Amino acid sequence: MMKEKIVEVKKLKKYFYLSGNRVLHAVDNINIDIYKGETFGLVGESGCGKSTLGRTIKGIYKPTNGQVIFEGKDISRMDKKDMRSFMLHMQMIFQDPYSSLNPRMMVKELVSEGLEIHKIGTKKTQEQKVIEMLELVGLTPEYITRYPHEFSGGQRQRLAIARALAVGPKFIICDEPISALDVSIQGQIVNLLNELQNKFGLTYLFIAHDLSMVKYISTRVGVMYMGKLVELAGKEELFKNPKHPYTQALLSSIPIPNPRKERERKEIPIEGEIPSPLNKITGCTFKTRCKFVKPVCDYMEDQLINIGNGHFVMCTRYCE
Amino acid sequence: MKKTNLLDVQNLTISFHTYIGEVTAVQEVDFSLGKGEVLAIVGESGSGKSVSTQAILGLTPIPPGEIKSGQINFKDKDLLKLNTKEMSKICGAQISMVFQDPMTSLNPTMTVGNQIREILHQHTDMSRKQSRERAIELMGLVGIPEPEVRVRQYPHELSGGMKQRVMIAIAMANRPDIMIADEPTTALDVTIQSQIFRMLKELKTKFGTAIILITHDFGVVAGIADRVAVMYAGRVIEEGEVNQIYYQPRHPYTASLLKAVPSLADNEDQKLRTIDGTPPFLLNIPPGCPFADRCDYTMQICKEKIPKYLYLKNNSRVFCWLYHKKALRQLEHFKEREGRV
Numbered sequence: 001m002m003k004e005k006i007v008e009v010k011k012l013k014k015y016f017y018l019s020g021n022r023v024l025h026a027v028d029n030i031n032i033d034i035y036k037g038e039t040f041g042l043v044g045e046s047g048c049g050k051s052t053l054g055r056t057i058k059g060i061y062k063p064t065n066g067q068v069i070f071e072g073k074d075i076s077r078m079d080k081k082d083m084r085s086f087m088l089h090m091q092m093i094f095q096d097p098y099s100s101l102n103p104r105m106m107v108k109e110l111v112s113e114g115l116e117i118h119k120i121g122t123k124k125t126q127e128q129k130v131i132e133m134l135e136l137v138g139l140t141p142e143y144i145t146r147y148p149h150e151f152s153g154g155q156r157q158r159l160a161i162a163r164a165l166a167v168g169p170k171f172i173i174c175d176e177p178i179s180a181l182d183v184s185i186q187g188q189i190v191n192l193l194n195e196l197q198n199k200f201g202l203t204y205l206f207i208a209h210d211l212s213m214v215k216y217i218s219t220r221v222g223v224m225y226m227g228k229l230v231e232l233a234g235k236e237e238l239f240k241n242p243k244h245p246y247t248q249a250l251l252s253s254i255p256i257p258n259p260r261k262e263r264e265r266k267e268i269p270i271e272g273e274i275p276s277p278l279n280k281i282t283g284c285t286f287k288t289r290c291k292f293v294k295p296v297c298d299y300m301e302d303q304l305i306n307i308g309n310g311h312f313v314m315c316t317r318y319c320e
Numbered sequence: 321m322k323k324t325n326l327l328d329v330q331n332l333t334i335s336f337h338t339y340i341g342e343v344t345a346v347q348e349v350d351f352s353l354g355k356g357e358v359l360a361i362v363g364e365s366g367s368g369k370s371v372s373t374q375a376i377l378g379l380t381p382i383p384p385g386e387i388k389s390g391q392i393n394f395k396d397k398d399l400l401k402l403n404t405k406e407m408s409k410i411c412g413a414q415i416s417m418v419f420q421d422p423m424t425s426l427n428p429t430m431t432v433g434n435q436i437r438e439i440l441h442q443h444t445d446m447s448r449k450q451s452r453e454r455a456i457e458l459m460g461l462v463g464i465p466e467p468e469v470r471v472r473q474y475p476h477e478l479s480g481g482m483k484q485r486v487m488i489a490i491a492m493a494n495r496p497d498i499m500i501a502d503e504p505t506t507a508l509d510v511t512i513q514s515q516i517f518r519m520l521k522e523l524k525t526k527f528g529t530a531i532i533l534i535t536h537d538f539g540v541v542a543g544i545a546d547r548v549a550v551m552y553a554g555r556v557i558e559e560g561e562v563n564q565i566y567y568q569p570r571h572p573y574t575a576s577l578l579k580a581v582p583s584l585a586d587n588e589d590q591k592l593r594t595i596d597g598t599p600p601f602l603l604n605i606p607p608g609c610p611f612a613d614r615c616d617y618t619m620q621i622c623k624e625k626i627p628k629y630l631y632l633k634n635n636s637r638v639f640c641w642l643y644h645k646k647a648l649r650q651l652e653h654f655k656e657r658e659g660r661v
Contacts, residue, residue: 045509045510045511045512046509152598154598155598182364182365182536183364183536183538183577183580183581184364184576184577184580184594184595185598186580187580187592187593187594187595188594188595188596190592191592191594209509209510211510211584212539212581212582212583212584213582215582215584216582216592239584249511250510250511251584253510253511253513253514254510254514254539254584255513255514255517255537255539255540255542255543256539256542256583256584257538257539257541257542257566257578257581257583258542258566258583259542259543259562259563259566259567260563261542262539262542262543263542263543265543267514267518269514269515269518270511271515272465273479273481273482273512274479
């Protein structure tokens with residue numbers, strides 16, 4: 001079966017130029033294809049560039065180099081009409097529902113803002129749409145005249161989802177949508193996202209640092225480290241058979257909520273911390289903390305190596 | 321009492337006076353801590369886990385807070401009755417605290433070395449030279465590389481994980497009997513989190529410090545805790561040994577919370593259990609069990625009367641009507657559905 005690509009990220013780079021000629025390589029040479037209907041999980045520790053990647057795909061940041069292609073069209077070369085449709089079809093849900101909703105707007109205004117901007121429907125149909133959306137995300141339509149401060153964190157995240165869905169998107173970037181919520185609420189939101197995906201055939205880019213949740217929701221998972229995608233595989237393959245030393249260490253450091261298994265958990269410790277992203281490291285970015293480091297790591301190219309079974313890894317250990 | 325407890329919190333009720341009314345954040349909470357024991361207090365935000373432990377060190381902001389009732393016994397003293405001066409002799413020396421956010425809990429204008437030495441000078445009569453050496457020693461102990469260089473650095477020069485290590489060094493400086501760690505790794509990445517917990521376990525075995533760990537992460541608890549107290553809506557709704565809590569949860573909330581967290585060890589395609597609704601608003605708590613609205617096993621009585629604790633062996637207890645003798649059938653139903661692992 002030939003799967004249809006919805007988003008292609010090609011050699012994407014996003015550098016931030018700081019004072020004193022310092023350059024922060026937030027996203028460095030990343031290639032990803034995201035297929036229609038899948039959930040692509042993107043994991044990594046804070047500062048690894050996963051949010052920057054999400055924002056660059058959405059066009060909030062202008063890429064330094066490389067391309068983002070949405071449904072076959074390069075977003076940096078789109079004309080006004082295509083751009084409008086792109087903005088409509090790619091939506092975003094942010095991490096913190098306390099700061100992502102304007103406190104001075106009513107639910108009605110919040111959810112219909114996108115409709116108004118894109119001039120979809122009349123006032124009346126817009127209001128109907130809002131009610132429909134609220135019901136869809138599990139909120140009662142009576143909330144239509146309320147303000148964000150009247151809602152709990154989970155409800156606000158539902159509002160943010162309703163807001164993103166109102167315009168009928170095809171692709172939604174979820175940037176840590178559950179990390180600000182309590183555990184009992186996280187499940188509710190994740191199940192809601194799953195439900196909506198089945199109903200509307202949505203494609204998600206799910207950015208998170210909670211690996212167990214990513215394992216639960218994703219179809220394929222990419223692991224980022226210091227601006228680079230170091231490993232990419234189907235979720236079962238990745239979690240059963242991690243190849244990159246960083247992924248191995250990352251997976252082994254997650255505590256298991258089961259005392260017997262947790263006591264037996266064998267950890268592959270990585271010592272030290274992530275080096276400053278301001279220093280450009282030549283070759284492999286993980287070499288400073290890797291126990292398999294070899295001289296060739298200094299000359300490693302940014303190339304994901306296909307090791308079969310849809311599993312890609314960027315590490316000199318798998319070079320022929 | 322069977323065992324001599326190091327710390328005994330009894331019948332603690334704390335409320336906050338807000339502009340919309342009185343919010344009871346902690347209600348009739350009791351828990352105890354034995355020597356060298358690790359007690360994990362687990363709960364969602366707003367369940368009262370931080371408020372109840374802050375009271376131990378007298379950190380409850382009064383006003384707006386008010387300690388309505390209760391006793392906190394530590395070494396034959398009721399900590400709630402001590403004045404500020406007496407309290408400051410205990411804080412940082414016998415009981416110390418590590419806060420959640422290392423970015424804001426260190427003083428940005430002082431070197432980290434001086435911040436460690438401050439607590440040493442406060443409680444001992446060390447000379448400046450001694451305290452400097454001790455600060456370096458402590459920083460080595462918590463796994464900070466090149467402590468001789470790092471003592472002279474300011475917090476902004478350290479990473480989040482390093483700052484939390486400094487906080488732990490400060491907490492351990494006077495070899496306290498009890499360390500309270502309030503979500504010590506929530507702001508940190510998983511790989512750093514596992515480093516910190518490895519170190520905490522080492523410190524615990526080395527010095528026999530008892531730890532109260534406040535967290536919402538069941539994974540972390542599984543690895544370090546001896547006993548677990550689960551809090552909900554300001555009350556301890558279940559307490560027990562770590563294995564019992566995980567493998568035989570007695571309260572429906574504990575059972576469903578455990579199933580709401582996905583685990584890397586889980587098999588695929590197990591639908592994530594959710595708990596419908598949200599925790600009650602603590603301003604006007606409805607009569608009856610605070611979990612009644614979200615519980616799958618609610619009975620008529622749950623909505624009318626507050627349950628009583630059922631005390632069981634091994635110092636465990638549960639706060640639920642299911643354990644009343646008239647609710648036997650419902651309890652069977654609960655046991656059947658939740659299954660025993």
